[in-house]
Amino acid sequence: MASEEAKTGKSMDAIMALCKRRGFIYQASEIYGGINGFWDYGPLGAQLKKNLRDAWWEDMIMRPCWGKNGPNGRPVRCVPLETRIIQHPKVWAASGHISGFNDPMVDDKETKQRFRADHLCGLYLREVASDGPPIGIQYQGFINDIREFRAGDPELTAVASTEGEALELLMPQLKKRFKGVDVSAHVEVEHDVQADIYIHDANQQRAWIAKLKMIPLALLKERIAYIKSPFSGKMGHLTDPRQFNLMFKTIVGATGTEDDTAYLRPETAQGVFVQFKNVVDTTRVKIPFGIGNTGTSFRNEVTPRNFTFRSREFEQAELEFFCHPDESFEWYKFWRDFRMDWWKSIGLAGDNLILREHEKDELSHYSVGTSDVEYRFPFTAPGFGELEGIAHRGCFDLTQHQQHSGAKMEYNDTERGEILPNGGRRGERYIPHCIEPAAGLDRGVLALICEAYSRDESRPSPEVMKFHPRIAPIKAAVFPLVAKEGMPEVADKLHAELSQRFWRQGAIEIDEKQSIGKRYARMDEAGCPYCFTIDGDTLTNQTVTVRDRDSGAQERIGIDKVAAFLTEKIGG
RNA sequence: GCGGGCGUAACUCAGUGGUAGAGUGACAGCCUUCCAAGCUGUACGUCGGGGGUUCGAAUCCCCUCGCCCGCUCCA
Numbered sequence: 001m002a003s004e005e006a007k008t009g010k011s012m013d014a015i016m017a018l019c020k021r022r023g024f025i026y027q028a029s030e031i032y033g034g035i036n037g038f039w040d041y042g043p044l045g046a047q048l049k050k051n052l053r054d055a056w057w058e059d060m061i062m063r064p065c066w067g068k069n070g071p072n073g074r075p076v077r078c079v080p081l082e083t084r085i086i087q088h089p090k091v092w093a094a095s096g097h098i099s100g101f102n103d104p105m106v107d108d109k110e111t112k113q114r115f116r117a118d119h120l121c122g123l124y125l126r127e128v129a130s131d132g133p134p135i136g137i138q139y140q141g142f143i144n145d146i147r148e149f150r151a152g153d154p155e156l157t158a159v160a161s162t163e164g165e166a167l168e169l170l171m172p173q174l175k176k177r178f179k180g181v182d183v184s185a186h187v188e189v190e191h192d193v194q195a196d197i198y199i200h201d202a203n204q205q206r207a208w209i210a211k212l213k214m215i216p217l218a219l220l221k222e223r224i225a226y227i228k229s230p231f232s233g234k235m236g237h238l239t240d241p242r243q244f245n246l247m248f249k250t251i252v253g254a255t256g257t258e259d260d261t262a263y264l265r266p267e268t269a270q271g272v273f274v275q276f277k278n279v280v281d282t283t284r285v286k287i288p289f290g291i292g293n294t295g296t297s298f299r300n301e302v303t304p305r306n307f308t309f310r311s312r313e314f315e316q317a318e319l320e321f322f323c324h325p326d327e328s329f330e331w332y333k334f335w336r337d338f339r340m341d342w343w344k345s346i347g348l349a350g351d352n353l354i355l356r357e358h359e360k361d362e363l364s365h366y367s368v369g370t371s372d373v374e375y376r377f378p379f380t381a382p383g384f385g386e387l388e389g390i391a392h393r394g395c396f397d398l399t400q401h402q403q404h405s406g407a408k409m410e411y412n413d414t415e416r417g418e419i420l421p422n423g424g425r426r427g428e429r430y431i432p433h434c435i436e437p438a439a440g441l442d443r444g445v446l447a448l449i450c451e452a453y454s455r456d457e458s459r460p461s462p463e464v465m466k467f468h469p470r471i472a473p474i475k476a477a478v479f480p481l482v483a484k485e486g487m488p489e490v491a492d493k494l495h496a497e498l499s500q501r502f503w504r505q506g507a508i509e510i511d512e513k514q515s516i517g518k519r520y521a522r523m524d525e526a527g528c529p530y531c532f533t534i535d536g537d538t539l540t541n542q543t544v545t546v547r548d549r550d551s552g553a554q555e556r557i558g559i560d561k562v563a564a565f566l567t568e569k570i571g572g
Numbered sequence: 573g574c575g576g577g578c579g580u581a582a583c584u585c586a587g588u589g590g591u592a593g594a595g596u597g598a599c600a601g602c603c604u605u606c607c608a609a610g611c612u613g614u615a616c617g618u619c620g621g622g623g624g625u626u627c628g629a630a631u632c633c634c635c636u637c638g639c640c641c642g643c644u645c646c647a
Contacts (some may be wrong), residue, residue, distance in 0.1 A: 013640080021583050021597080027638080033620055034638045097647080107645085239644080242573075246647075266647085302573080302645055310646070379641090386646085461608050481605055513599090517607030524607095536605055545606075552607070 012378045015453050016307055018463060022525050024048065024449060025308060037304030037312035041445075044526055047473035047506055049315075049445045053294060055346055055470060056317045056439065061292045065338050070288065071330040078290035078319065079283060083271025085296060086252065086262050094404035095270050095397065097247060098263070104241040106220070108231040115159040115230075117241035121166035122215045122227065123156040123174070157215070157230040169230075248298040248312075264298040269436060272320045273397040277407060287411055287432055288331065290321035294441070306379045308446050315441040320434050324413065325395070328433035329369070332392040336371045339390055339437045343373055343444075347468030348451055352376040354384055368392045373439075375447040387447055388439035395431040402431070452527055459552065461521030466550050467529070469570040474528040475502055476566055477509040479519050481535040488512050490534045494544070494559060501563050505570055524549055530569065532562055 019025040023042030027034040041049055057080070059066060064076035092098045104117040158169035215227065220241050229237040248264035251257070265271065272291045279291055294317040301310050308314075323331045340355045358370040369392040374384035398409040410429045417426035452465040469475070478495040480487030495510040502508055509528065511519045516533065523531055531547040538544050543556045546565065557565055 016639090017583060023582095030620095030638090031618090032637090036638070105647085107647095240573085242645085299646090305640085307639090459607080479606090483604095485605090487605090515604065515607080515609065517609075519608090520606080521608045533606065547606080554606075 010378045010450060010453055010455075012307065014455075014463070015378065015450060018453065018465075018525065019045070019449065037301060037310070039308045039311055039442075044473045045445065048448065048467070048471060049441060051471040051473065051506060052346070052444050052448065053315075053317065053441055056294070056441070057292070059342060060290075060317070060319055060437075064290070068338070071334050072288065072327065076290070077285065077288070078292055078321075079279065079285060081272055081275060081279065081291050081293045082295065083268065083275060083293055085265050085298075086250065087265060087271060087274065089262055090404055091270050091274055091401075092247065092263050092266075094400045095273075096400070097266055097270075106224075106241045107239040108229045108237055117215075117220055119159050120215045120220065120227075120230070121158050121160055121170070123170060155228070157228055159230050242302070246300045246302075248300060266299045267297050267438070268293045268295045268316045268318045269320055269397070269438065272318070273401055273434075274405075276320075276322070276398060276401075277409060280411060286415070287413055288321065288323035288327065290319045292317070292319045294318070306377070306385075308442050309377065309379070309385060311442060314443075316438060317441050318436060318438040320436050322411070322432040322434055324416070325430065325433045328392060328394070328435065331435045332369050332390070335435050335437045336390045339388055339439070340373055343375075343387065343447075346448070346471050347466075348375060348447060352451060356384070368394060375443075375450075377447065377450055385443070386440070387443050388437060390435070390437045393434045393436050395433050397434060398431050459524075460517060461524050464524040464549065465527030467527040469529045472527050472529050472570075473506050474509055474523065474526050475506040475530070475570050477511060477519070477523050477528050477531045479510070479516060479531060479533045480512050481516055481533050483512040485536070486539060487534045490538060490559075494532065494534065494562060498563060498566065502566060502570070520547060520552075530566065534559075 016025075019042075022044055024045035026040045026042050028038035028040045029035045061078050061080045064078045067075065070076045089098070099116070106115060106117045106120065156170050156173050158166045160166040160169055220227065224238050224240055225236050227238060228235050231237075246266060248266075250262055250264060252260045252262045272293050276291070279285060294315065296313060296315050298313050301312055304310050304312055319335075321331060321335060336355065336357075340353075343353055352375055354374050354376075356372045356374050358372070371390045372386045373388040373390070375387050376382070377385045379385075401407065402409040409431050411432050413428045413430065414425055416428035420426055448467065448471060449465070452467045454464050454466055455462045456464060467473070476498060478491045478498065480491040491510060491512065495508060498508045509523070511522070513519070520531060527549070529549045531549075533545045533547065535545065537556075538559060542559050544559050544562065545554045545556055546562075547554045
C-alpha cells in the first residue's frame with residue numbers, strides 16, 4: 001500500500017472507499033456477500049460511465065475523429081451496430097474462442113503462444129544403447145546424440161491435433177538431425193494415438209529410434225520444466241497446463257438441455273464480423289468505413305482482481321474499421337494515434353497514459369500490428385494496465401466466418417480496378433482488412449476515477465475528484481449562500497434553467513443545507529467542476545459567484561451568463 | 573491456482589469470553605453572508621455467512637464467501 005502511494009501518490013483503498021461512499025461503485029450483490037468479479041455502478045458511476053460511452057459514440061460514430069480526415073484525405077466514415085451477447089455457437093467456433101478457452105492450455109512464456117495441452121505432441125527418443133536392434137556404424141554420431149536425452153522426455157515437440165499433422169511438422173526437424181538418413185520413408189503410424197519412427201542403415205536394417213505421442217497431461221504437469229517449447233525450442237518456457245473456461249455457458253430455450261448450449265460473448269467484435277455482409281449490402285457504406293458496437297461481454301477471468309479492472313462482466317466499445325489490404329497499415333497507424341489523443345482529451349493526459357506498440361513475438365498469429373493504450377493505475381504502478389487495444393486483424397476474422405458459414409465475405413470495391421471505356425472502374429473483389437480499436441469502458445471509468453482522485457491536505461476537504469468537465473457526472477451545482485432573504489428562490493430559478501438546458505450532459509444539483517464550505521466539499525468529492533452561489537449581491541446586481549473545483553478560485557458573472565459559461569466549459 | 577493479510581454503522585476504525593462503541597458522514601431544526609464552523613436532536617448493526625464449543629461468542633474452533641497484496645495469468 002505504501003509503495004503504491006509512493007508511485008502514484010494515490011491509495012487504491014482511499015479511492016475504493018470514496019467510490020463506495022459517494023455512490024460511484026458498489027460491490028455486486030453486496031448484501032449477499034458479493035459475487036466474485038462483479039461490480040455495480042451507483043448513481044454517480046452510472047452517469048460517469050454513460051458520459052464516457054457517449055463521448056466514445058460521438059467521437060467515433062457520429063463525428064469520427066472530431067471531423068479529421070483519414071490517411072486517404074477524406075472524412076472518416078463509421079456506422080453503428082448493435083449485436084447480441086448471445087450468438088450462434090458456431091460463431092465462437094469460427095473465431096477460435098471455444099477451442100481456445102475450454103481446454104487445458106499451455107502458454108509459451110517467451111513467445112506468448114498458447115495452445116491446447118492435449119495438442120502437444122512429442123518425440124520420445126529411446127536409450128538406443130540399452131536395447132534395440134544394432135545400427136550401422138555410420139550412424140554412431142546421432143546415436144551419441146540420442147544418448148544425451150533421458151528416456152521419457154520429449155525431445156522434439158509440435159502442436160498438432162493429430163499425429164499425422166505432428167509428423168509433418170516434426171519430420172523436417174528429424175531429417176535435419178539425422179542428416180543423410182532417409183527417416184520419413186520409414187515412419188509407421190500404428191494407430192491414432194502414437195507413431196513409431198524408424199531409421200534404416202545401409203543394409204536396410206531397421207532401428208526404432210523414437211515414439212511420437214501426444215504428451216499425456218500427467219507427464220506434462222510433472223515434467224513441464226523439462227519439455228521443450230515447440231515455439232522457442234527451449235526448456236522451462238512452458239507454463240503449467242491449466243483449465244481455462246473463459247467462455248460463459250448458458251442454455252437457450254425454456255426447456256433447453258445441454259444440447260442447447262450457447263455462450264455469452266467474450267467480445268463484441270464477432271457480432272460485427274458476422275453482420276459485415278448485411279451492413280455492406282443494406283447501407284451503401286463504402287470501404288474504407290468502420291462499424292462500431294458497444295456492449296457487455298463476459299469472460300471467466302482466471303483471477304478477477306484489482307477492483308473493477310478485471311471484471312467478469314464488462315462493457316466494450318469496439319470499432320471494426322474495414323479497409324483495403326494495401327491501405328491497412330496506414331489506417332492502423334491512424335487509429336492508434338487517434339485513440340491515444342482521444343483518451344488524452346477526456347482527462348487522461350500526462351505520464352500516466354502511454355501507447356505501447358506490441359513486440360513482434362507478442363502478436364497474434366494473424367496480426368501484423370497491435371498497440372495498447374495503457375494507464376498507470378495505482379495497482380499497476382510503476383507498470384501500466386491496458387485500457388484499449390488497437391489491433392490490425394488482417395482479414396482473419398472475415399475469412400474464418402467465410403469458411404465456417406459458407407457466406408461470401410468478399411467486398412466488391414467499385415472504386416478500384418482498371419478503368420473501363422465508359423470511364424468507370426472494373427472493380428476489385430477482396431476480403432477487407434480490419435483495424436480494431438477496442439476499448440474497455442469499465443477500465444476507462446476506473447482510469448478516469450483514478451486520474452481524477454486527488455488529495456490536497458491544505459484544503460478543508462482534502463479529497464477532490466478532478467474529472468474533465470465533459471465526463472463529470474455532475475456538471476454544476478447551484479447554492480444559495482444562506483437559506484433566507486430570497487436566495488433560495490433565486491437559486492431554484494437558476495437551477496431550473498440550467499437543468500432544462502443541460503440535462504442531457506449530466507446532473508445539475510441544488511443544495512441549501514448546511515454551511516457553504518460543506519456544500520463545496522460535497523461537490524468536490526463528487527467531481528462537480530463548477531458551483532454557482534447566489535449571495536447578497538446577487539439580489540442587487542444580478543451576479544453570482546462561480547467557484548472552480550480544482551483551484552477553489554471564484555469569479556463573479558452575471559446570472560444571465562451562467563448558461564453560456566457552462567456551455568463553453570462542458571460543451572453541448 | 574499457490575502464499576499472505578483483512579472483513580464490526582454509509583466511511584475510517586476501537587472492542588480478544590459477559591448489555592455492540594467512537595470519530596466522520598447522513599438526516600431534521602436552530603444558527604450562519606463563501607470553503608467539511610457551532611449548538612440540539614434523529615436514524616442507521618444478519619459484528620461477511622453457516623456450523624461447533626460454552627451458562628454466555630464480534631471475541632475460541634471448523635467450513636465457507638468476499639476484498640486487498642505478492643507470485644501466476646490476462647486469448
